[in-house]
Structures are given as structure tokens and as C-alpha cells.
Amino acid sequence: MKQEVQQLAGGLVVSCQPLPESPMNRPDIVVAMAAAAMQAGAAGLRIEGAEHVRLVRQALPDACITGIIKRDLTDSDVRITPFLEDVKSLASAGATIIAFDGTARGRPVSVQHLFQAVKQAGCLAMADCATLADGILAWDIGCDLVGTTLSGYTAETADQDMSAPDTLLISQLAQRGIRVMAEGRIRTPADAQRALTAGAFSVTVGSAITRIEHVTAWFGDALRELQTAEGG
Ligand SMILES: CC(=O)N[C@H](C=O)[C@@H](O)[C@H](O)[C@H](O)COP(=O)(O)O
Incomplete structure (x- = not known):
């Protein structure tokens, strides 16, 4: 196994992706979040946008960075790293791993071609999947x-x-010997532990660590629900 992947074994990847409209959506804040996560012992980072990847790489030369580019396309629902040029720009910005949409949806560039481009660029390839068939x-x-x-x-x-991670998918993939990055709706340390227990190789957490808006809404909603229950 490549050393860069081994570095993630059993560890936490922190996704530092502020919401687009957030006051936190500033390059210096993305770099600061990434540095704080690494300082606290994260095994790796997930960063959106070639410029953010470049800045984080500059600040953290040894970090294992998973780079993605999100695009809203008019003719496809695929959002994560849809184009070969995206792969190239993430690689030259210093990504260690490049993640791209690995779903079976209609798309401008096939999963196979994206994979080949990532390998040609000398990076590790991660497919962001939705189903067992995608993962296989x-x-x-x-x-x-x-x-x-x-x-x-x-x-x-x-x-x-949508209130919990897809632990079933994690275990179904892992049972087939697939190296699984558990990602999506992992909100607590216990969720992360469950993902590893289900067979995940590594765990990525985004919202619960780096999106103040989401965490605030979770707490706020819980308090409001309680008030409604007591009031009703
Ligand atoms: C579906 C999609 O576009 N996911 C994105 C992928 O990069 C991010 O918006 C998520 O924050 C990331 O996957 C981590 O997940 P969570 O924020 O739930 O911990």
C-alpha cells in the first residue's frame, strides 16, 4: 500500500469546506482550519478548490490532502471534480489524493477516464460513491x-x-475487501468509531468540525424541539 494511503489508516480526515455563502468562506480561514485540524492530530484533510489546495499545501507541506473541485453543471448532477482539467489543476496545486464523483449518473467524463487522469498526474484516486455497485x-x-x-x-x-451515516454501505463495501473512506453525516466521535468498526479504513468528517452553520442548526433545532414538546 502506498505510504500516503497508509498514513490515513484508522485515522481522521477533516474536510475544510466552508459553505459557499458563509462568512467563513475565505482562503485564510480554510488554511487556518486545516492547520488547526493537523495540529490536533488529523491524519489528513479534504479541501475544495485548486487555490485552496495550493494555499493549504504551502502552509502544510507534509499533509495528506484530498483535493476536489465542485462545479454546478447545467447538464449533469455530477458536482465533484467532473472534468479532466480539474484533475490537472488539483494535481499541480499539490493534492495527494484526488477525489471525483464515482456514481453511475450521466456525466461529462467517465469514472474510468477521471481515474486514468489522476494516475497520470501521479496522485492517488478516490471515488466518491453512492452505492455498493458504484464502489465495486x-x-x-x-x-x-x-x-x-x-x-x-x-x-x-x-x-x-439523512440523519445518520450509511453504515450499511460502509460494511458492504468493506466486506468485499474494498478500502473504504467513510464519509457523509458522521457527526460524533461515536459515529466515527462505528464507521471503523463497520470496516472503514479511514473516516472523513466535514460539517461536524468545520461548518458552524450546520452545528449551530443542529443544536438550535434540538433546543426548539424540546421547547415545542414541553410547550405542547
Ligand atoms: C454530498 C457532498 O457534496 N459532500 C461534500 C463532499 O466533499 C461535502 O459537502 C461534505 O461536507 C463532505 O463530504 C463531508 O461530509 P459531512 O459534511 O456530512 O461530514
């Missing part, structure tokens, strides 16, 4: 990591419980 396909073509990132975010997986 990505692993069979040679991806280094299969993420459960998109479970619940595609039409095919629309029945997924």
Missing part, C-alpha cells in the same frame, strides 16, 4: 479509496436516512 466498479478499475460520500445525495439513494 471504482475499486475494480483501481481506485485507491472508495468513499461513501454520495450516499443519500443521488436519486438512486434518495431513500437514505
